[in-house]
Amino acid sequence: MAVQTPTRTTSGTPTRSARSETGQPWKERWAGLFFVAPFLLLFAVFLLWPTFSGLWNSFFNTSLSGIKGEFLGLQNWREMFGDPAVWSSLKNTFVFTAMSTPPLVVIALVMALLANRRGLLGWLLRFSYFAPFVLPATVVSLIWVWIYQPGFGLVNGLLTAGGFAEIDWLNTENRAMLAVVIATVWWTVGFNFLLYLAALQGIPAQIYEAAAIDGANGRQKLFRITLPLLSRTTGLIVVLQLVASLMIFDQIYLMTDGGPNYATRPIVQYIYQNGFTNYRIGYASAISYLFFVIIVIVSILQFKLFSGRKEVR
Amino acid sequence: MTTMTLPATTRSGPVEPRWSFPKVASVVGAVILAVIWLAPLLWALDTSLKPEPETTRTPITWLPEAPTLAAYQGVIEQGDLLRWFLNSTIVAVLVTALTLLVSVLAAYGFSRTEFPGRRALFGLMIAGILVPPQVLIVPLFQEMTSLRLVDTYWGIVLPQVVAPVMVFVLKKFFDGISRDYEDAARVDGATRWRIVWSVMVPMSRPILVAVGIFTFIGAWNNFLWPFIVTTDPSMMTIPVGLANVQGSYGLRYAQIMASAVLGGLPLLIVYALFQRNVIRGVGDAGIKG
Numbered sequence: 135m136a137v138q139t140p141t142r143t144t145s146g147t148p149t150r151s152a153r154s155e156t157g158q159p160w161k162e163r164w165a166g167l168f169f170v171a172p173f174l175l176l177f178a179v180f181l182l183w184p185t186f187s188g189l190w191n192s193f194f195n196t197s198l199s200g201i202k203g204e205f206l207g208l209q210n211w212r213e214m215f216g217d218p219a220v221w222s223s224l225k226n227t228f229v230f231t232a233m234s235t236p237p238l239v240v241i242a243l244v245m246a247l248l249a250n251r252r253g254l255l256g257w258l259l260r261f262s263y264f265a266p267f268v269l270p271a272t273v274v275s276l277i278w279v280w281i282y283q284p285g286f287g288l289v290n291g292l293l294t295a296g297g298f299a300e301i302d303w304l305n306t307e308n309r310a311m312l313a314v315v316i317a318t319v320w321w322t323v324g325f326n327f328l329l330y331l332a333a334l335q336g337i338p339a340q341i342y343e344a345a346a347i348d349g350a351n352g353r354q355k356l357f358r359i360t361l362p363l364l365s366r367t368t369g370l371i372v373v374l375q376l377v378a379s380l381m382i383f384d385q386i387y388l389m390t391d392g393g394p395n396y397a398t399r400p401i402v403q404y405i406y407q408n409g410f411t412n413y414r415i416g417y418a419s420a421i422s423y424l425f426f427v428i429i430v431i432v433s434i435l436q437f438k439l440f441s442g443r444k445e446v447r
Numbered sequence: 448m449t450t451m452t453l454p455a456t457t458r459s460g461p462v463e464p465r466w467s468f469p470k471v472a473s474v475v476g477a478v479i480l481a482v483i484w485l486a487p488l489l490w491a492l493d494t495s496l497k498p499e500p501e502t503t504r505t506p507i508t509w510l511p512e513a514p515t516l517a518a519y520q521g522v523i524e525q526g527d528l529l530r531w532f533l534n535s536t537i538v539a540v541l542v543t544a545l546t547l548l549v550s551v552l553a554a555y556g557f558s559r560t561e562f563p564g565r566r567a568l569f570g571l572m573i574a575g576i577l578v579p580p581q582v583l584i585v586p587l588f589q590e591m592t593s594l595r596l597v598d599t600y601w602g603i604v605l606p607q608v609v610a611p612v613m614v615f616v617l618k619k620f621f622d623g624i625s626r627d628y629e630d631a632a633r634v635d636g637a638t639r640w641r642i643v644w645s646v647m648v649p650m651s652r653p654i655l656v657a658v659g660i661f662t663f664i665g666a667w668n669n670f671l672w673p674f675i676v677t678t679d680p681s682m683m684t685i686p687v688g689l690a691n692v693q694g695s696y697g698l699r700y701a702q703i704m705a706s707a708v709l710g711g712l713p714l715l716i717v718y719a720l721f722q723r724n725v726i727r728g729v730g731d732a733g734i735k736g
């Protein structure tokens with residue numbers, strides 16, 4: 135290593151390389167670290183440290199005041215596994231993920247295929263599909279709570295105009311989750327759409343020209359060329375989406391506050407409640423770690439699943 | 448006379464619009480989908496321009512009978528909206544600038560320099576991608592309390608600057624830039640520091656713009672962390688502030704929608720201006736694998 139670095143500098147002007155060689159070889163050897171140092175410092179303080187202090191906390195009976203409580207050993211963990219609220223909020227999280235992921239992938243793909251055109255129409259379509267994604271969760275929630283209002287809300291207005299009965303979306307246990315999923319799909323599909331669109335635009339035009347010469351029709355081009363070439367992007371989008379959906383909190387907290395009757399409360403909200411409403415830092419930390427482990431398992435499973443089938447070309 | 452007909456004949460080449468059924472259907476489908484996607488936004492805008500009594504009228508009406516800006520005037524005069532606007536701007540600009548600075552340097556370090564432990568540190572950073580921010584809220588809040596950063600800009604900003612994904616994406620991009628440019632610059636006597644700013648950064652502008660825009664959107668919209676770390680209404684960002692007053696609006700829907708429009712508009716404008724860069728940057732980010 136130490137031999138390698140000076141040889142590279144000799145390619146520069148002789149005077150300079152001589153100076154750096156005779157000056158500080160130590161500096162040259164460690165110079166790279168200075169570039170990485172600012173990031174690593176922040177990484178250590180605001181990611182690494184809290185990750186481990188959270189684990190440490192989970193063995194204590196700590197309150198939000200910051201004073202370390204008594205050492206509990208695995209008591210928080212034992213309580214967690216016997217807590218029905220942990221399991222019901224985990225179930226809600228999985229239900230939300232299962233309901234939201236398929237439309238967030240399929241609609242994004244359809245949108246990308248539809249909007250992949252030039253000109254003003256293409257620009258307008260791309261703007262419309264992606265626009266909601268740039269809005270804050272609060273704005274999205276304010277709009278959708280209003281849209282779901284019984285009586286004068288947009289959705290129920292359309293339902294009654296079509297001769298259907300009104301639904302009190304956010305206050306009905308088996309409808310509230312669907313309402314949140316619809317709002318979420320509307321809000322976040324734009325990101326997946328953009329990933330698909332970028333992938334579509336990366337497919338070389340020659341492939342289609344060659345296919346056209348061979349007499350392929352539009353349907354054949356779509357199913358034999360476009361979709362197979364997008365399969366790696368689909369894999370990536372599913373991976374990102376599953377993890378993102380598991381982390382659901384904002385819009386549920388703002389739209390239903392986990393209700394009615396805890397029917398929509400996700401695991402992140404249960405962590406929040408234990409930490410910041412019940413002031414049970416230790417217990418909240420234990421649940422955080424359970425959630426962390428689940429995310430890691432899902433990520434690893436997906437990685438194994440999608441790294442298996444690689445090149446389609 | 449002949450000069451007038453000439454261009455017409457030469458211009459009409461073999462290009463003829465073929466309106467096949469699938470083409471028409473895809474345009475119609477695309478437009479319907481766009482209308483559905485824009486409807487909630489237009490509905491919010493529409494409601495914000497109505498006088499309060501008209502907002503709850505049934506059956507629902509689309510265009511306000513007498514459009515008024517009273518709702519906007521109301522939320523601006525009575526609330527902390529302008530203050531939150533300022534806070535959001537400060538936070539988003541700081542997060543974006545610092546994230547870009549720190550990530551570019553780290554990406555360059557990981558891509559182009561050798562130092563003991565480089566591979567191990569890179570691996571550690573990649574592992575950091577797996578840690579969901581939601582898991583960190585509790586210990587991070589405790590840390591902020593002991594650092595006395597609760598209800599400060601730095602408390603809101605610093606944890607958001609740690610973005611291993613950005614470093615990873617930029618490192619991949621830097622890896623793809625030929626070393627010839629760098630060597631040429633070094634022959635001319637440029638230092639490493641100079642090379643970062645005069646070679647690497649200009650060559651990766653599209654991806655830096657994309658990373659910057661996504662960071663800005665993310666920082667402006669972030670709800671959970673600013674919600675945790677601010678308790679003083681004067682330190683809140685727009686998403687947190689709006690959530691905080693949501694209940695106190697009562698039944699003034701026009702005002703609720705006016706504040707929603709004001710909270711969402713800046714980013715819609717930013718996005719409309721940079722749309723092309725956003726899409727191109729996502730393509731450049733090596734998302735294709």
